[in-house]
Amino acid sequence: MPKTFNAKTMEKFQALSQRYPTKDALLLPVLRLAEEEFNGIDDDAMELVAGLVGVPPAKVMSVFTFYTHYRRAGSGKYLLQVCSTLPCALRGSQEIFEHLKKKLGIDSEETTKDGKFTLKKVECLGSCGTSPVVQINEDYYENLTTEKLDEILNKLQ
Amino acid sequence: MDKVTLYINGTAVQAQKGATVLEAALSAGIDIPRLCFHSALPPQSSCRLCVVEVKGARGLIASCSLPAAQDMAVTTNSEKLFKYRKYILELILSNHPMDCMTCEKSGECELQEYAYKFGIKQTPIRGEVTNYPIEATDPLMMIEHSKCILCGRCVSVCRDLWATEAIDFSKRGFSSKISFPFDKPRLESDCVFCGNCITFCPTGAITERSALGKGRSWEVKKIPSVCPFCGCGCNIEINTKAGKIVKITSNENTPVNKGLLCVKGKFGYDFVHHPDRIGKPSACSTDPSADSASFVQQPCGENGHPCYPSTSLHENLIKSSERLSRPMVKKGGKFHEVSWDEAMNVVSGRLLEMKQKYGAEALGVLCSAKCTNEENDLMQKLARTLLGTNNVDHCARLCHSSTVAGMVQSFGGAAMTNSIEEIEKASCLFVIGSNPTENHPIIGAIIARTAMKGAKLIVADPRAIHLTKFASAWLRHKCGTDVALINGLLNVIVKEGLQNNEFINARTENYEDFRNSIEKYTPEYVSGITGVPKEEIIKAARIYASSKNAMIFFAMGITQHTTGTDNVLSVCNLALLTGNVGKEAAGVCPLRGQNNVQGACDVGALPDFYPGYQKVNDPNARGKFGKAWGIPLDNKIGYTLTEMVNFAAQDKIKALYIMGENPMMSDPDLLHADEAFKKLEFMVVQDIFMTETAQLADVVLPATTFAEKEGTVTNTERRVQLMRRAIQPWGDSKPDWQIICMLGKKLSSVLRRNEPAFGNVYFDYDSPAEIMDEIASLSPVYGGISYDRLGKIGLQWPCPDKNHPGTKFLHKDRFSRGQGRFNVVEFRPPAESADNEYPFTLTTGRVLYHLHGGSMTRRSTGLDFILHEGYVEVNPEDAERLGFQHGQHVNVTSRRGTIKIKANVTDKVPPGTVFIPFHFAECAANILTNNALDPVSKIPEYKVCAVRIEV
Numbered sequence A: 001m002p003k004t005f006n007a008k009t010m011e012k013f014q015a016l017s018q019r020y021p022t023k024d025a026l027l028l029p030v031l032r033l034a035e036e037e038f039n040g041i042d043d044d045a046m047e048l049v050a051g052l053v054g055v056p057p058a059k060v061m062s063v064f065t066f067y068t069h070y071r072r073a074g075s076g077k078y079l080l081q082v083c084s085t086l087p088c089a090l091r092g093s094q095e096i097f098e099h100l101k102k103k104l105g106i107d108s109e110e111t112t113k114d115g116k117f118t119l120k121k122v123e124c125l126g127s128c129g130t131s132p133v134v135q136i137n138e139d140y141y142e143n144l145t146t147e148k149l150d151e152i153l154n155k156l157q
Numbered sequence B: 001m002d003k004v005t006l007y008i009n010g011t012a013v014q015a016q017k018g019a020t021v022l023e024a025a026l027s028a029g030i031d032i033p034r035l036c037f038h039s040a041l042p043p044q045s046s047c048r049l050c051v052v053e054v055k056g057a058r059g060l061i062a063s064c065s066l067p068a069a070q071d072m073a074v075t076t077n078s079e080k081l082f083k084y085r086k087y088i089l090e091l092i093l094s095n096h097p098m099d100c101m102t103c104e105k106s107g108e109c110e111l112q113e114y115a116y117k118f119g120i121k122q123t124p125i126r127g128e129v130t131n132y133p134i135e136a137t138d139p140l141m142m143i144e145h146s147k148c149i150l151c152g153r154c155v156s157v158c159r160d161l162w163a164t165e166a167i168d169f170s171k172r173g174f175s176s177k178i179s180f181p182f183d184k185p186r187l188e189s190d191c192v193f194c195g196n197c198i199t200f201c202p203t204g205a206i207t208e209r210s211a212l213g214k215g216r217s218w219e220v221k222k223i224p225s226v227c228p229f230c231g232c233g234c235n236i237e238i239n240t241k242a243g244k245i246v247k248i249t250s251n252e253n254t255p256v257n258k259g260l261l262c263v264k265g266k267f268g269y270d271f272v273h274h275p276d277r278i279g280k281p282s283a284c285s286t287d288p289s290a291d292s293a294s295f296v297q298q299p300c301g302e303n304g305h306p307c308y309p310s311t312s313l314h315e316n317l318i319k320s321s322e323r324l325s326r327p328m329v330k331k332g333g334k335f336h337e338v339s340w341d342e343a344m345n346v347v348s349g350r351l352l353e354m355k356q357k358y359g360a361e362a363l364g365v366l367c368s369a370k371c372t373n374e375e376n377d378l379m380q381k382l383a384r385t386l387l388g389t390n391n392v393d394h395c396a397r398l399c400h401s402s403t404v405a406g407m408v409q410s411f412g413g414a415a416m417t418n419s420i421e422e423i424e425k426a427s428c429l430f431v432i433g434s435n436p437t438e439n440h441p442i443i444g445a446i447i448a449r450t451a452m453k454g455a456k457l458i459v460a461d462p463r464a465i466h467l468t469k470f471a472s473a474w475l476r477h478k479c480g481t482d483v484a485l486i487n488g489l490l491n492v493i494v495k496e497g498l499q500n501n502e503f504i505n506a507r508t509e510n511y512e513d514f515r516n517s518i519e520k521y522t523p524e525y526v527s528g529i530t531g532v533p534k535e536e537i538i539k540a541a542r543i544y545a546s547s548k549n550a551m552i553f554f555a556m557g558i559t560q561h562t563t564g565t566d567n568v569l570s571v572c573n574l575a576l577l578t579g580n581v582g583k584e585a586a587g588v589c590p591l592r593g594q595n596n597v598q599g600a601c602d603v604g605a606l607p608d609f610y611p612g613y614q615k616v617n618d619p620n621a622r623g624k625f626g627k628a629w630g631i632p633l634d635n636k637i638g639y640t641l642t643e644m645v646n647f648a649a650q651d652k653i654k655a656l657y658i659m660g661e662n663p664m665m666s667d668p669d670l671l672h673a674d675e676a677f678k679k680l681e682f683m684v685v686q687d688i689f690m691t692e693t694a695q696l697a698d699v700v701l702p703a704t705t706f707a708e709k710e711g712t713v714t715n716t717e718r719r720v721q722l723m724r725r726a727i728q729p730w731g732d733s734k735p736d737w738q739i740i741c742m743l744g745k746k747l748s749s750v751l752r753r754n755e756p757a758f759g760n761v762y763f764d765y766d767s768p769a770e771i772m773d774e775i776a777s778l779s780p781v782y783g784g785i786s787y788d789r790l791g792k793i794g795l796q797w798p799c800p801d802k803n804h805p806g807t808k809f810l811h812k813d814r815f816s817r818g819q820g821r822f823n824v825v826e827f828r829p830p831a832e833s834a835d836n837e838y839p840f841t842l843t844t845g846r847v848l849y850h851l852h853g854g855s856m857t858r859r860s861t862g863l864d865f866i867l868h869e870g871y872v873e874v875n876p877e878d879a880e881r882l883g884f885q886h887g888q889h890v891n892v893t894s895r896r897g898t899i900k901i902k903a904n905v906t907d908k909v910p911p912g913t914v915f916i917p918f919h920f921a922e923c924a925a926n927i928l929t930n931n932a933l934d935p936v937s938k939i940p941e942y943k944v945c946a947v948r949i950e951v
């Protein structure tokens, strides 16, 4: 089903489109608007954004899948973003990722059956000094070990 | 200073300022390894193979994006660079199947080439490999992601050259891949199947699925030729193996298209082959009764190898309408195969019988915009000499006769004033009544990308077309109000003093009368007629008039009206008023539809002109041609195509000889045309298929396709180019020129018995080159053209003598008629307007995937797969009101007939207007269209008629 923005989001969109000099620049914040309004972005939302901003759908998809910080629609209650870039990798992020994969029974970009967790391998989260890092929704969890992670997950309901 | 000097490997090299080090090196003949660079594209800088050492700089630098600077010292070759580059290749190969043994690209793959040069047998690097499945969701193209090196060339060509942006990278880092939006099949994306990404891909990642397993680079012969479809006249290479066409390619050195092609040129060739000659066993054979949907399947061969597309679909398609291979004569309502000799006896005997019984004016000949210059020349010569009539015409009557009438009056010549390569130099492009993206794809792509790079684009079209996305102003006027709209622009320009007085004084005439006539066309008044807001009219007028170089493009949306000639005159007025003609990158460009519609006109396939636009009623011209052809000629202007059809209905035309045209699809008001053809006493059709028209004929003569013969064609920018024979004629078919020669000799041998002068008429040509020499000797604009001069890039006429290099743009310093003439043009409404009974305005046109009556394109597997069925575009508001859904079938009725057709509900058309492409016989738009004619040029009004829609 084709999606549309509600009046309030549309207003925000109008304001944004005044502020950004190029379509490509405008694309990023408008994706954020879509994410907010639809609680995550799906293909229809990307089509909508493409139409509004005036860029081809291929471009929207390219940008959306390049950045790791947009939320795909249908993500679990908790989005676990595991950094996999070099500094984190050197400090054991691969082990952390494998651990989560096993524990939750899902691969990157998949969601547990109960809809609780979504796992996602991402690039550098900008906190290399405290690697390895996992971002859970808006919060960073740093200097992780698998044990610490288990504790944290247990607390998430 | 616009040059810099740098030192490459110690040698001083001059480079253009702004050139990169790689470009400087290449132009000095120094090779630098590179994979993602392509000279036609902006630098991708993704592969890092082109790195060089620069004195004083830290690290190695990619030369493809490094601007050359004065005194820069560059090393392109060293031990260090070799090692580095080899390591990069090893890295790439660590995630690449070593599949050269079965890869389609083998022998032409750039990666394979470098692996060979660097001596890499096996990569020492072991790591993860990407594992995306092969995408083969249509019969034309496939993507093998495992062979993709993520160079970005495909993305760039799709965006920067083809202005389509159908593909892009998705994801990032190691998981990156090229994708259609949301990983849907190609058919559901914006992809237009041009296949240019194949051409630009350095590896075997994107290939022609249609050519899978049919032959690799060293097995195929590449024969340079010209695309048989539209008037762009793209240069192609016909790749053949064992007498069959394997695929069509192009290369970047071609003058017209620089290696780019559209879907028709790239994939539409397979109509040439009879089903028995085509094909390849199917690795995953589909049910022979299956429809095209069976192509939408995931690869299913072993080890993920893609399956071959089944050939059974193709067989099904062609079953009812095979290539004609033998002459046929109708007896008792049924066709019987006969020998060529017998066929010639029947044709010549019956034609002469008709001539004797009813007089020469009862005979008519239709030439063809799909046949070569030589063939059209011979055909009109045969009509004018042996048959003794000027009743010669062809389908240009139905597309650009009003252009000829109008532009001759304004400028003195009716051809596109400029060249395709000038488009990118223009600062303003005004497209009116033309959808070049679909009808002249190469030109459409160039216009779009020129607008992307900053030129101003004005589009005047009732429909939303691809170009409207790039437009600075979109004038959405009502169908048939072009004169009013342009007069409005002219009015604003004069009122605001934006006209070019210097040009008007020096180069034009009749300005005062003209200026008075446009006074009443104020933006307010014009807005009332056209429905375009007056601000938009003013804006567009200012953009056009204040641009340094403005080019106007028009096509059928201007010409196919009862005011066609007036429309053209208005367009010319606009160019004259602003001095936008007679110079580079500024002018008036009628886009010609068929591959040789320009040439057919040039060589006299018209009732009023001999070759080279010399009038049949001019005694000098008549004397000259009569002398050259050996027989006195008739001075009466012949009938036009539209008149011939009408006169057939009235028993005034008794016999028609039709070469390579299908008027039973392309004429307006088909039910009327059908009646007319059935009244003829004798009808010959010379074609490649049993077309709708051929079925009505008494004799059908099998001709060859473009790939099986030699000859020249002239594209829309007046470029005469050579088509070369790539394969042997199918069955007993013969090139049209040979058929005409046979008939010519036969006719003259009979005629000379009573009238010895007929023995002088020469039809003994032994090659198309010889025919061209005769054309050159008689028509000054082709004067300097001969086969030995055409070479790889052809020649643009006027080319008066053997040393003339051809002409890029027309009317420099002087118009062909002397002064440019302003014409007074008043607005007249179309012949038929929507009313209570027929409340919708119908407009018709072409789509990208088909051409004309579809004789060729609908017999191409791929084109038919992409678009199989006709449709009517209806605005959502109207659909809702009438209560039908997208995809539902509706009845569309005009005063002339009814068709049943699928509804395509889309806001491309405004409320109250509907659009139907005219390629589909089973829902033929031309059953509905109006045969009201433009009084001057006799072109029918295909673009406006009134219809109603019923569920």
Ligand code: SF4
Pocket: B154, B157, B158, B162, B164, B165, B166, B167, B190, B191, B192, B193, B194, B195, B196, B197, B198
């Ligand atoms: S076929 Fe043409 S339109 Fe489609 S992706 Fe390739 S370049 Fe783009």
Ligand code: SF4
Pocket: B147, B148, B149, B150, B151, B152, B153, B154, B155, B178, B197, B200, B201, B202, B203, B205, B206
């Ligand atoms: S498909 Fe070909 S052109 Fe496109 S990125 Fe991959 S290797 Fe380059």
Ligand code: SF4
Pocket: B227, B228, B229, B230, B231, B232, B233, B234, B257, B261, B262, B263, B264, B265, B266, B440, B441, B442, B443
């Ligand atoms: S643009 Fe025209 S000439 Fe070029 S490939 Fe397409 S159909 Fe052929």
Ligand code: FES
Pocket: A083, A084, A085, A086, A087, A088, A089, A123, A124, A125, A126, A127, A128, A131, A132, A133
């Ligand atoms: S590498 Fe993980 S946060 Fe930077």
Ligand code: FES
Pocket: B033, B034, B035, B036, B037, B044, B045, B046, B047, B048, B049, B050, B051, B062, B063, B064, B065
């Ligand atoms: S050619 Fe320069 S980076 Fe690829």
